[in-house]
Amino acid sequence: MSIMEIIGGIFIIVGSLFLFLGALGIFRMPDVYNRLQAGTKATTLGAMSLILGVGFLEPSWIIKSLIIIIFIAYSNPLSSHALARAMYKRGHLPLIKGGYKKSMDAYSEVVKQTKEEEKS
Amino acid sequence: MTYIIYIALILMAVGMIFAAIRFVKGPTAGDRAVALDTITTIGVAGLVLLAYMFQRFVYVDVALVYAVLGFIGVIVIARYLEGAL
Numbered sequence: 037m038s039i040m041e042i043i044g045g046i047f048i049i050v051g052s053l054f055l056f057l058g059a060l061g062i063f064r065m066p067d068v069y070n071r072l073q074a075g076t077k078a079t080t081l082g083a084m085s086l087i088l089g090v091g092f093l094e095p096s097w098i099i100k101s102l103i104i105i106i107f108i109a110y111s112n113p114l115s116s117h118a119l120a121r122a123m124y125k126r127g128h129l130p131l132i133k134g135g136y137k138k139s140m141d142a143y144s145e146v147v148k149q150t151k152e153e154e155k156s
Numbered sequence: 157m158t159y160i161i162y163i164a165l166i167l168m169a170v171g172m173i174f175a176a177i178r179f180v181k182g183p184t185a186g187d188r189a190v191a192l193d194t195i196t197t198i199g200v201a202g203l204v205l206l207a208y209m210f211q212r213f214v215y216v217d218v219a220l221v222y223a224v225l226g227f228i229g230v231i232v233i234a235r236y237l238e239g240a241l
Contacts, residue, residue, distance in 0.1 A: 037157070037202050045160045048205070052164035055198050059171030062178050063192050068186045069179075075194045083201040086164070090208045093157075104204065108197070111227040115193055118234035123186040124195060125238050 040092050047089025054082030068123050076116035083108050094107035161209055165202070172198050189233045196226030 061074025
Protein backbone atom coordinates (compact mmCIF):
# COMPACT_ATOMS: atom_id res chain seq x y z
CA MET A 37 0.00 0.00 0.00
CA SER A 38 1.32 3.39 -0.92
CA ILE A 39 0.96 6.50 1.20
CA MET A 40 -1.87 7.87 -0.94
CA GLU A 41 -3.94 4.71 -0.40
CA ILE A 42 -3.47 4.93 3.37
CA ILE A 43 -4.59 8.59 3.44
CA GLY A 44 -7.55 7.83 1.19
CA GLY A 45 -8.62 4.86 3.32
CA ILE A 46 -8.56 6.95 6.49
CA PHE A 47 -10.68 9.65 4.79
CA ILE A 48 -13.17 7.04 3.56
CA ILE A 49 -13.58 5.41 7.00
CA VAL A 50 -14.06 8.80 8.71
CA GLY A 51 -16.58 9.92 6.07
CA SER A 52 -18.67 6.75 6.23
CA LEU A 53 -18.67 6.91 10.05
CA PHE A 54 -19.98 10.48 9.95
CA LEU A 55 -22.65 9.53 7.39
CA PHE A 56 -23.80 6.67 9.66
CA LEU A 57 -23.90 8.94 12.73
CA GLY A 58 -25.90 11.59 10.85
CA ALA A 59 -28.50 9.03 9.79
CA LEU A 60 -28.62 7.68 13.37
CA GLY A 61 -29.30 11.25 14.55
CA ILE A 62 -32.17 11.47 12.05
CA PHE A 63 -33.61 8.30 13.61
CA ARG A 64 -33.08 9.19 17.30
CA MET A 65 -33.64 12.94 17.71
CA PRO A 66 -36.99 14.14 19.10
CA ASP A 67 -37.77 17.29 17.09
CA VAL A 68 -37.69 18.67 13.54
CA TYR A 69 -34.98 21.24 14.35
CA ASN A 70 -32.84 18.66 16.19
CA ARG A 71 -33.15 16.33 13.24
CA LEU A 72 -32.09 19.12 10.87
CA GLN A 73 -29.06 19.85 13.04
CA ALA A 74 -27.97 16.22 13.23
CA GLY A 75 -28.86 15.18 9.73
CA THR A 76 -27.39 18.04 7.74
CA LYS A 77 -24.11 19.06 9.40
CA ALA A 78 -22.76 15.56 10.03
CA THR A 79 -23.87 14.37 6.61
CA THR A 80 -22.15 17.32 4.88
CA LEU A 81 -18.83 16.58 6.60
CA GLY A 82 -19.15 12.86 5.90
CA ALA A 83 -19.88 13.24 2.20
CA MET A 84 -17.07 15.79 1.73
CA SER A 85 -14.54 13.58 3.52
CA LEU A 86 -15.53 10.44 1.63
CA ILE A 87 -15.40 12.08 -1.81
CA LEU A 88 -12.00 13.62 -0.94
CA GLY A 89 -10.80 10.15 0.04
CA VAL A 90 -11.83 8.77 -3.35
CA GLY A 91 -9.98 11.70 -4.94
CA PHE A 92 -6.83 10.66 -3.01
CA LEU A 93 -7.20 7.04 -4.13
CA GLU A 94 -7.60 7.93 -7.81
CA PRO A 95 -5.61 11.15 -8.45
CA SER A 96 -6.90 11.68 -12.00
CA TRP A 97 -10.47 12.16 -10.69
CA ILE A 98 -9.57 14.95 -8.26
CA ILE A 99 -11.03 17.83 -10.33
CA LYS A 100 -14.52 16.36 -10.61
CA SER A 101 -14.38 15.29 -6.95
CA LEU A 102 -13.60 18.88 -5.95
CA ILE A 103 -16.55 20.09 -8.06
CA ILE A 104 -18.90 17.73 -6.19
CA ILE A 105 -17.39 18.77 -2.83
CA ILE A 106 -17.90 22.49 -3.57
CA PHE A 107 -21.48 21.86 -4.70
CA ILE A 108 -22.31 19.87 -1.55
CA ALA A 109 -20.65 22.53 0.63
CA TYR A 110 -22.96 25.23 -0.62
CA SER A 111 -26.16 23.33 -1.37
CA ASN A 112 -26.58 21.32 1.85
CA PRO A 113 -26.69 24.22 4.35
CA LEU A 114 -28.93 26.10 1.91
CA SER A 115 -31.56 23.34 1.84
CA SER A 116 -31.29 22.94 5.63
CA HIS A 117 -31.96 26.64 6.13
CA ALA A 118 -34.89 26.61 3.72
CA LEU A 119 -36.48 23.65 5.53
CA ALA A 120 -36.02 25.21 8.97
CA ARG A 121 -37.55 28.48 7.74
CA ALA A 122 -40.51 26.64 6.22
CA MET A 123 -41.19 24.66 9.40
CA TYR A 124 -40.91 27.81 11.52
CA LYS A 125 -43.34 29.72 9.31
CA ARG A 126 -45.80 26.80 9.56
CA GLY A 127 -45.88 27.33 13.32
CA HIS A 128 -43.79 24.46 14.70
CA LEU A 129 -42.28 25.62 17.98
CA PRO A 130 -38.79 24.40 18.95
CA LEU A 131 -38.54 21.75 21.71
CA ILE A 132 -36.97 23.24 24.84
CA LYS A 133 -36.44 21.50 28.19
CA GLY A 134 -39.90 20.86 29.59
CA GLY A 135 -41.95 20.91 26.42
CA TYR A 136 -42.79 23.16 23.50
CA LYS A 137 -42.49 26.63 25.05
CA LYS A 138 -43.18 29.98 23.49
CA SER A 139 -41.09 31.90 26.04
CA MET A 140 -37.81 31.52 24.13
CA ASP A 141 -39.40 32.27 20.79
CA ALA A 142 -37.53 35.48 20.06
CA TYR A 143 -38.67 35.89 16.47
CA SER A 144 -42.46 35.73 16.85
CA GLU A 145 -42.77 39.51 16.63
CA VAL A 146 -40.73 39.56 13.43
CA VAL A 147 -42.91 36.89 11.83
CA LYS A 148 -46.08 38.83 12.72
CA GLN A 149 -44.64 42.03 11.25
CA THR A 150 -43.63 40.35 7.98
CA LYS A 151 -47.07 38.72 7.65
CA GLU A 152 -48.77 42.09 8.14
CA GLU A 153 -46.46 43.69 5.61
CA GLU A 154 -47.24 40.96 3.10
CA LYS A 155 -50.98 41.47 3.58
CA SER A 156 -50.85 45.25 3.13
CA MET B 157 -8.25 -1.75 0.51
CA THR B 158 -11.24 -3.86 -0.55
CA TYR B 159 -12.21 -4.47 3.08
CA ILE B 160 -12.21 -0.72 3.81
CA ILE B 161 -14.62 -0.12 0.93
CA TYR B 162 -16.87 -2.96 2.12
CA ILE B 163 -16.95 -1.59 5.68
CA ALA B 164 -17.81 1.91 4.38
CA LEU B 165 -20.60 0.56 2.15
CA ILE B 166 -22.11 -1.47 5.02
CA LEU B 167 -22.08 1.57 7.35
CA MET B 168 -23.74 3.75 4.70
CA ALA B 169 -26.37 1.08 3.97
CA VAL B 170 -27.30 0.80 7.66
CA GLY B 171 -27.53 4.60 7.91
CA MET B 172 -29.74 4.74 4.83
CA ILE B 173 -32.05 2.14 6.43
CA PHE B 174 -32.35 4.33 9.57
CA ALA B 175 -33.18 7.40 7.47
CA ALA B 176 -35.73 5.37 5.48
CA ILE B 177 -37.48 4.33 8.71
CA ARG B 178 -37.74 8.01 9.66
CA PHE B 179 -38.97 8.78 6.13
CA VAL B 180 -41.82 6.25 6.54
CA LYS B 181 -42.98 7.06 10.07
CA GLY B 182 -42.05 10.76 10.45
CA PRO B 183 -44.88 12.66 12.18
CA THR B 184 -44.82 15.82 10.04
CA ALA B 185 -43.95 16.61 6.45
CA GLY B 186 -40.76 18.38 7.54
CA ASP B 187 -39.36 15.19 9.05
CA ARG B 188 -39.90 13.38 5.78
CA ALA B 189 -38.18 16.17 3.82
CA VAL B 190 -35.15 16.05 6.18
CA ALA B 191 -34.93 12.27 5.81
CA LEU B 192 -35.11 12.64 2.02
CA ASP B 193 -32.25 15.17 2.10
CA THR B 194 -30.11 12.79 4.16
CA ILE B 195 -30.86 9.85 1.87
CA THR B 196 -29.85 11.96 -1.16
CA THR B 197 -26.51 12.97 0.38
CA ILE B 198 -25.69 9.38 1.41
CA GLY B 199 -26.62 8.25 -2.11
CA VAL B 200 -24.24 10.78 -3.71
CA ALA B 201 -21.34 9.59 -1.53
CA GLY B 202 -22.22 5.96 -2.22
CA LEU B 203 -22.26 6.54 -5.98
CA VAL B 204 -18.75 8.08 -5.87
CA LEU B 205 -17.50 5.13 -3.79
CA LEU B 206 -19.08 2.63 -6.20
CA ALA B 207 -17.43 4.47 -9.11
CA TYR B 208 -14.04 3.81 -7.50
CA MET B 209 -14.97 0.20 -6.69
CA PHE B 210 -16.00 -0.63 -10.28
CA GLN B 211 -13.39 1.73 -11.88
CA ARG B 212 -16.06 3.52 -13.97
CA PHE B 213 -15.59 7.28 -14.33
CA VAL B 214 -19.15 7.75 -15.63
CA TYR B 215 -20.71 7.13 -12.20
CA VAL B 216 -19.08 10.32 -10.86
CA ASP B 217 -21.11 12.32 -13.40
CA VAL B 218 -24.21 10.43 -12.29
CA ALA B 219 -23.44 11.43 -8.68
CA LEU B 220 -23.08 15.11 -9.67
CA VAL B 221 -26.43 15.14 -11.50
CA TYR B 222 -28.11 13.33 -8.59
CA ALA B 223 -26.77 15.94 -6.14
CA VAL B 224 -28.18 18.80 -8.27
CA LEU B 225 -31.60 17.14 -8.65
CA GLY B 226 -31.88 16.29 -4.94
CA PHE B 227 -31.01 19.86 -3.97
CA ILE B 228 -33.65 21.30 -6.31
CA GLY B 229 -36.24 18.82 -5.01
CA VAL B 230 -35.66 19.71 -1.36
CA ILE B 231 -35.79 23.44 -2.12
CA VAL B 232 -39.11 23.01 -3.97
CA ILE B 233 -40.59 20.95 -1.10
CA ALA B 234 -39.49 23.61 1.41
CA ARG B 235 -41.05 26.43 -0.61
CA TYR B 236 -44.27 24.43 -0.88
CA LEU B 237 -44.40 23.78 2.89
CA GLU B 238 -43.82 27.46 3.50
CA GLY B 239 -46.86 28.31 1.39
CA ALA B 240 -45.06 30.33 -1.27
CA LEU B 241 -45.91 28.09 -4.22
